[in-house]
Amino acid sequence: MTTDGVKEVPADTVSANEDTKKNPDVSTSSASSFSLTDSEHRVAKVTDCAFDTTEDPRFYKPIPEYESAHRWDPYFEWTEEEEKQLIRKIDIRVCTFACVTFFALQLDRGNIVQANSDSMLGDLGMTTNDYNTGQTIFYLTFLFSELPSQLLSKKVGPDRWIPIQMVAWSFVAAFQAFLKNRAGYFACRALLGLLEGGFIADTILFLSFFYKSKELPQRLSYFWVSYEATSIVGAFLAFGFLHIHGSNGYTGGWRYLFAFEGLITGIIGIIAAFWMPASPTQTKGGFRGKDGWFNEREEKILVNRVLRDDPSKGSMHNRQAVTPKMLWHALCDYDMWPIYLLGLTWMIPNTPATNYITLELKSLGFGTFETNLLTIPAYVIFIINLLFWTWISERFNQRLLLGVVSEFWCLVLLIALEVLPDGASGWARWIINALLIGAPYVHAIIVAMTSRNAGSVRTRTVASAVYNMMVQASSIIASQIYQEKDKPYYRVGNKVLIALSVFSMALFIGAKFYYIWRNKYNAARWNAMSSEEREEYLAANKDLGNKRLCRLGAVIA
Structure with a gap:
């Protein structure tokens, strides 16, 4: 999130790239399974973000089947x-x-x-x-x-x-x-x-x-x-x-x-x-009314703030x-x-x-x-x-x-x-x-x-x-x-x-x-990696849960 008055800049739609799925161990420009626009390479400014804000947000994109995937936007900002x-x-x-x-x-x-x-x-x-x-x-x-x-x-x-x-x-x-x-x-x-x-x-x-x-x-x-x-x-x-x-x-x-x-x-x-x-994007009907509880902007805030805090929540429907x-x-x-x-x-x-x-x-x-x-x-x-x-x-x-x-x-x-x-x-x-x-x-x-x-x-x-x-x-x-x-x-x-x-x-x-x-053990391993090694690690290890070295604060005490 940002200070008051920041204008929202919507991101373009992300499309799948089947070629890179077959070979994740490639350079930064092609390591991802997704082909992204320039706006998606912009990092969302948000406090307490679960991932390093110098990283490419494409590594944290929710799966297409995730019920709120249509509201994900790594460039979206709110007050x-x-x-x-x-x-x-x-x-x-x-x-x-x-x-x-x-x-x-x-x-x-x-x-x-x-x-x-x-x-x-x-x-x-x-x-x-x-x-x-x-x-x-x-x-x-x-x-x-x-x-x-x-x-x-x-x-x-x-x-x-x-x-x-x-x-x-x-x-x-x-x-x-x-x-x-x-x-x-x-x-x-x-x-x-x-x-x-x-x-x-x-x-x-x-x-x-x-x-x-x-x-x-x-x-x-x-x-x-x-x-x-x-x-x-x-x-x-x-x-x-x-x-x-x-x-x-x-x-x-x-x-x-x-x-x-x-x-x-x-x-x-x-x-x-x-x-x-x-879910936050499925509130229409029942005692909640035909229009639901939230408008589109509110849904985007709810979805993106939760996913930036914990991107793993977008890994399942x-x-x-x-x-x-x-x-x-x-x-x-x-x-x-x-x-x-x-x-x-x-x-x-x-x-x-x-x-x-x-x-x-x-x-x-x-x-x-x-x-x-x-x-x-x-x-x-x-x-x-x-x-x-x-x-x-x-x-x-x-x-x-x-x-x-x-x-x-x-x-x-x-x-x-x-x-x-x-x-x-x-x-x-x-x-x-x-x-x-x-x-x-x-x-x-x-x-x-x-x-x-x-x-x-x-x-x-x-x-x-x-x-x-x-x-x-x-x-x-x-x-x-x-x-x-x-x-x-x-x-x-x-x-x-x-x-x-x-x-x-x-x-x-x-x-x-x-x-x-x-925490010290994970941090030491992550800090020892070069930026290229980190990118390769992120591309190759999308489903490790709390074992992902880059998930800062993965184990809290």
Whole structure:
């Protein structure tokens, strides 16, 4: 982008040159697969460009099948004010609605916590261990459906797949109102996990169509704000629904909680089918109006700013499937493995506190409605920490070190829980647990880091799913740490969590040093090349993703 008042100079159309495709190892004038006009050799003036602005932009031209290829223009310029206005526009129309859909997800997968504050376990003849087993089943099916769901989303488009998912799981969520026994509880948790799996990665893929890599962490923080806002709203909804009592044996207020919250999700899913656009250049129709959201100039700004930030986003069509070969290459990307390992461990230390807050408060003598209202301060602390530390991340360009802060926060509070005497006040335990639940949540930062480090659409599609699979696996581990025989103070479980906090801190530090080394290694190899060698490298290596040496900042930490 440029300063205000710069006149746009459109580029001519690029045509394919079949002769040079056969021999990419030629001089600068003929190395490309494309025959370009003089205007296309002009480099677009844009800040934070992902590629070296002395390079020929023809090496970064999107494929012809890319849905927004007709808006690509390496010479196109726009003002900062225009871009800010467009960002506000997509924040309202794209990001806000994505948060609403996430609200629906958390409403249906998280209301089990409020149901536990009522008589659900007793009504179904279940124990805490049965509850743990149900949660494990949920996370297992969620985990195993994660990658298939993401691959299906890439094939049909997240704008189509997300509404289908939402309507499907809303039926299961609502029909939990008719549970009669433990077997039915297990079956519903399995179906919910199966249908909800992949939703988060699908939505992140959808958001990546509209936002630059540096903008994504803040938007994802809003995403997870809606996650905790759901917990707050859910507590108030539970306060109302749990006061309702029916007849014919279905007296538990938790049944109405499941029924009405499932209905809410179904309505949001139907709206999503008519609201979510396929891409910035495909917004006409549905609730978006016959003229769509953007005019031609706005579409060009949206497309070119995203492609200049990350040219790899133009390497696939938004409804193009990831092939088995692409899947294998993405899974073998070793630069993503440290992130996956972090996903398996870093959330465990405070997950049991979140899952058991209502059960623990009830065991300490608080009533059903007090228990639900007492969860709200923890979620408020969570939201404040989420927004603050995400802002810190981008302000100081730090990510993994903030994970160390999060783990240290948990470590201190877990030690406090462990040394607190058995006869201590219930209010003291509530304060510690509230602070533990509200620990700095770096999930949005790591998810954005995963997307940013992917370097290609195929790897972004797969990596987002695999990272979330690791997170679900961590939830499975966490659901088994607090056991029935260890209640109500969970001394053994807390010792395990303390050890995991220390281990995760070491992983964050190790990953930080690994990515620093990788960046130095790549930069040294790139800087050692002559300009001719760089041009030959660019012409011959168009599909290396984050392994392209010239992709500055390919691995961030």
